[in-house]
Amino acid sequence: MGKIIxxxxxxxxxxxxxxxxxxxxxxxxxLELILNPNDRVxxxxxxxLKNNYNTxxxxxxxxxxxxxxxxxxVYALGADQMxxxxxxxFAGSDTLATxxxxxxxxxxxxxxxxxxxxxxxxxGETAQVPPETASLLGIPSLxxxxxxxxxxxxxxxxxxxxxxxEEVEVTPPLVASISPTAFDYIRPPSLKRxxxxxxxxxxIWQAKDLNLDLQKLGLQGSPTQVIEVFEKKLEAxxxxxxxxxxxxxxxxxxxxxxxxxxxx
Amino acid sequence: MLKYPLSxxxxxxxxxxxxxxxxxxxxxxxxxxxxxxxxxxxxxxxADADLFGIIIPKEYGGLGWGSFEMCLAVEKLSxxxxxVTTIYAAAFLGSYPIILFGNEEQKKKYLPEIAKGRKLxxxxxxxxxxxxxAFAIKTIAKKEGDFYILNGMKHFITNGGIADIxxxxxMTDPAKGARGASAFIVEKDDPGFSVGKKEKKLGLRASVTTxxxxxxxxxxxDRLLGKEGMGFVVALRTLDFGRCGVGAQAxxxxxxxxxxxxxxxxxxxxxxxxIYNFQAVSHTFAEMAIKLEAARAxxxxxxxYIDSGAKDITGISSIVKCFTxxxxxxxxxxxxxMMGGFGYMRDYPVQKYFRxxxxxxxxxxxxxxxxxxxxxxxxxxYK
Amino acid sequence: xxxxxxxENLPKGSILAYGEFYxxxxxxxxxxxxxxxxxxxxxxNKKLVLVCLIDSLKDIKNLEEIKKSLADEVxxxxxxxxxxxxxxxxxxxxxxxxKFSRPYGFFFPATKIGMSLAPRIAGTLNVGxxxxxxxxxxxxxxxxxxxxxxxxxxxxxLISKSIPVMATISLGAFSIKYGTEEPLMKEVIFPKDxxxxxxxxxxxxxxxKKKPTKLSTAKVIVAGGRGLKIKENFxxxxxxxxxxxxxxxATRPVCYEGxxxxxxxxxxxxxxxxxxxxxxxxxxxxxxxxxxxxxSEYIIAINTDKEAPLVKMANLALIGDxxxxxxxxxKKLGK
Numbered sequence: 001m002g003k004i005i006x007x008x009x010x011x012x013x014x015x016x017x018x019x020x021x022x023x024x025x026x027x028x029x030x031l032e033l034i035l036n037p038n039d040r041v042x043x044x045x046x047x048x049l050k051n052n053y054n055t056x057x058x059x060x061x062x063x064x065x066x067x068x069x070x071x072x073x074v075y076a077l078g079a080d081q082m083x084x085x086x087x088x089x090f091a092g093s094d095t096l097a098t099x100x101x102x103x104x105x106x107x108x109x110x111x112x113x114x115x116x117x118x119x120x121x122x123x124g125e126t127a128q129v130p131p132e133t134a135s136l137l138g139i140p141s142l143x144x145x146x147x148x149x150x151x152x153x154x155x156x157x158x159x160x161x162x163x164x165x166e167e168v169e170v171t172p173p174l175v176a177s178i179s180p181t182a183f184d185y186i187r188p189p190s191l192k193r194x195x196x197x198x199x200x201x202x203x204i205w206q207a208k209d210l211n212l213d214l215q216k217l218g219l220q221g222s223p224t225q226v227i228e229v230f231e232k233k234l235e236a237x238x239x240x241x242x243x244x245x246x247x248x249x250x251x252x253x254x255x256x257x258x259x260x261x262x263x264x
Numbered sequence: 265m266l267k268y269p270l271s272x273x274x275x276x277x278x279x280x281x282x283x284x285x286x287x288x289x290x291x292x293x294x295x296x297x298x299x300x301x302x303x304x305x306x307x308x309x310x311a312d313a314d315l316f317g318i319i320i321p322k323e324y325g326g327l328g329w330g331s332f333e334m335c336l337a338v339e340k341l342s343x344x345x346x347x348v349t350t351i352y353a354a355a356f357l358g359s360y361p362i363i364l365f366g367n368e369e370q371k372k373k374y375l376p377e378i379a380k381g382r383k384l385x386x387x388x389x390x391x392x393x394x395x396x397x398a399f400a401i402k403t404i405a406k407k408e409g410d411f412y413i414l415n416g417m418k419h420f421i422t423n424g425g426i427a428d429i430x431x432x433x434x435m436t437d438p439a440k441g442a443r444g445a446s447a448f449i450v451e452k453d454d455p456g457f458s459v460g461k462k463e464k465k466l467g468l469r470a471s472v473t474t475x476x477x478x479x480x481x482x483x484x485x486d487r488l489l490g491k492e493g494m495g496f497v498v499a500l501r502t503l504d505f506g507r508c509g510v511g512a513q514a515x516x517x518x519x520x521x522x523x524x525x526x527x528x529x530x531x532x533x534x535x536x537x538x539i540y541n542f543q544a545v546s547h548t549f550a551e552m553a554i555k556l557e558a559a560r561a562x563x564x565x566x567x568x569y570i571d572s573g574a575k576d577i578t579g580i581s582s583i584v585k586c587f588t589x590x591x592x593x594x595x596x597x598x599x600x601x602m603m604g605g606f607g608y609m610r611d612y613p614v615q616k617y618f619r620x621x622x623x624x625x626x627x628x629x630x631x632x633x634x635x636x637x638x639x640x641x642x643x644x645x646y647k
Numbered sequence: 648x649x650x651x652x653x654x655e656n657l658p659k660g661s662i663l664a665y666g667e668f669y670x671x672x673x674x675x676x677x678x679x680x681x682x683x684x685x686x687x688x689x690x691x692n693k694k695l696v697l698v699c700l701i702d703s704l705k706d707i708k709n710l711e712e713i714k715k716s717l718a719d720e721v722x723x724x725x726x727x728x729x730x731x732x733x734x735x736x737x738x739x740x741x742x743x744x745x746k747f748s749r750p751y752g753f754f755f756p757a758t759k760i761g762m763s764l765a766p767r768i769a770g771t772l773n774v775g776x777x778x779x780x781x782x783x784x785x786x787x788x789x790x791x792x793x794x795x796x797x798x799x800x801x802x803x804x805l806i807s808k809s810i811p812v813m814a815t816i817s818l819g820a821f822s823i824k825y826g827t828e829e830p831l832m833k834e835v836i837f838p839k840d841x842x843x844x845x846x847x848x849x850x851x852x853x854x855x856k857k858k859p860t861k862l863s864t865a866k867v868i869v870a871g872g873r874g875l876k877i878k879e880n881f882x883x884x885x886x887x888x889x890x891x892x893x894x895x896x897a898t899r900p901v902c903y904e905g906x907x908x909x910x911x912x913x914x915x916x917x918x919x920x921x922x923x924x925x926x927x928x929x930x931x932x933x934x935x936x937x938x939x940x941x942x943s944e945y946i947i948a949i950n951t952d953k954e955a956p957l958v959k960m961a962n963l964a965l966i967g968d969x970x971x972x973x974x975x976x977x978k979k980l981g982k
Contacts, residue, residue, distance in 0.1 A: 223775030
């Protein structure tokens, strides 16, 4: 079986999102980043496949240099190789620009059997990058995958859609995004590898290393753009209302509409 | 309140154990205690994290570290659940006999599997009529050709039924008394070996404690650890190393109890102020802190002595076990008191710490026996 | 019989909506999204087209719904290779349609299928795609889309600089509206040389059974306590929950009274919840309960007691009888 490539993302710790007031994009450089929680599920899938089929696992991540500690942490989760895709030109990328960079990096690592990603990140939450990257690579994709194994050189995946679960046979290579509920148990990092990785550094690829078309990168390569951002003010606690039930219920309905619980 | 200077690797160890505690143990500890169930997931996590091999030499797949690191891990893990820690720490009681007394084949066969966490261990010495009086064991191991046939039973054995490797002390020559015991490695699937009922315990309820039965249990002779007659030497020497682990376990439990009750005391308003303002309360916490720091200093000081290769560790390890378990009992009892009615409710963890702590004064040699040992070592020392 | 139309002859510049069919049935979310898209279409003077990929017309179960929908036209692509949902083939077909009909916009419901399909199309076409949009409007001849980001209190307004404008639309963000005229239904004929192949093969399908309680991940929770007085009142919470898309939670006393199953208990001996909105009916807010919900984003308390802990902790507290307010609320919401 060929290589397994896992794409991971460093996301801001919840509660600490900062939006750049000019570009309206999430500021990543100055923040404390954590490994996107869903990516751990993808890494668990990679780990299990590695155990079963004895293949190489390469982890790549597109982000600023402060993603490096995360890549090292992922080494301790069983990655054989760590690659950081980092370049100022990547900043402000939407999912299309991101998928473009990932696809180019993955191409450079060809041949491969499988690309794994978490279902979605907790910051952008679009879940778009896995299928988008697959389309740029010209290979099939599946989302919400709960189980994956090989049979007669084909991937057999159990994937979830809104109606139930399907068992799908796919000719490799495949891009699969893993359902967050795929596993009951997800492994922790290995102590030996945490110590080993102190003396290892990830490979860093910049735009020029991947022969990227600069027009397709960063803000200029991103057709979707945030034009305005509202920070929903956290209401001050303690609005206490008394009155007759009619008035009180009106207030409730108002809040329900405001919170999108009922339609207007 | 004293921060111990730690190496980079020791810090990585503690962070990893903390991560495991937070993710795999904390959300479930109270539930496991309430339902008295053994969950293999935290054990699996500890295994995947390479934590079973802390004291196993590198050439057998371990990290080759010492008691200091073992105690760092055990203390941190006990903070999250002493029951789970008991299952885990039994690995050390299983490894030490093999590391200290095993031959090369035995080390190669068992230590790597223990290091990987693939095989859990149990240490089987106690019998119904032989608790503190360990020399009163009656399980017999009769040599027959290339085998030993074991007959008898053990009880109150941690990890009974879930362990794969059992260090069993049995009499090979009853006439010789204490010098007539031998230590063996019994494996889960050995013919004639079976596990009895699971005990219902006051605390450490996430762990499994059972009886073990040997009915013409037939094991190959290469399972003998060391030589015939060395049974109690193996056992006692193992306990010398294991006692610091109990000390670390006591620290973790006491730390958790103190923190939880302190948080309560500083936010619980009675008579218009936090109860911590009342001296009866704040002084109690001061006393907790005093005892905890003293206990901690004792544990880690002792581990440094043990790791230096010292031979005469019996006395100090007894002192560690005795003092720290008494401290944990005192702190957990006071912690319940500081939390008042809430401390008595099983929805809150502090009562669990109290029940967990009690066992530490009993197992691996009761504190009464420890005092016997200390008294005996004392006169040796001050000849 | 459907009017047959070649790819080259497809009307240009429409707004396309993906009609998600699965085993012959159109997912209602595809009809929901027509509501905002129809408005966009009116403003920009563009036709609204529902695009459906099926294997056979006669197997369609809810054709009537389609006939009543807001779509101006419905384009069917019919081929037995389309029987199962297979991303790569479906995307190829839809990309072909886009290339020939050059629509202004292409929108999908944010179902799992929609979320798997739309990105492939956007990637192949090299256009932008916005996800989980829950509001669309036209301003200065441009479609402005808005979406919240969970966990943080941020709402972002987005545009897409490329054509077609693409987005997946949040489920339940819009309700189905009916049209006045039946849409024109056409079958799109693909050229003979189109390759109907996929690298995927669906071997098996297992439909979902009833889903269990999802209290811990619920985004909206309506919870009831002793203040509701009797079991029958508590049961009304389920009706409210249905309307709001919420889960029902309870305090310990009412669980022990047998008003509801223990799985619904929120608190230190039950479930810990972190919903966006938590509404407590007749709950005083004993420590055992509040510890399990204090991290809710927005807390509404309905209680007769102004001094009750939950009232003090709430973002909005309504001082009144929980039973009366619940009854009136349900009445106003049309139950």
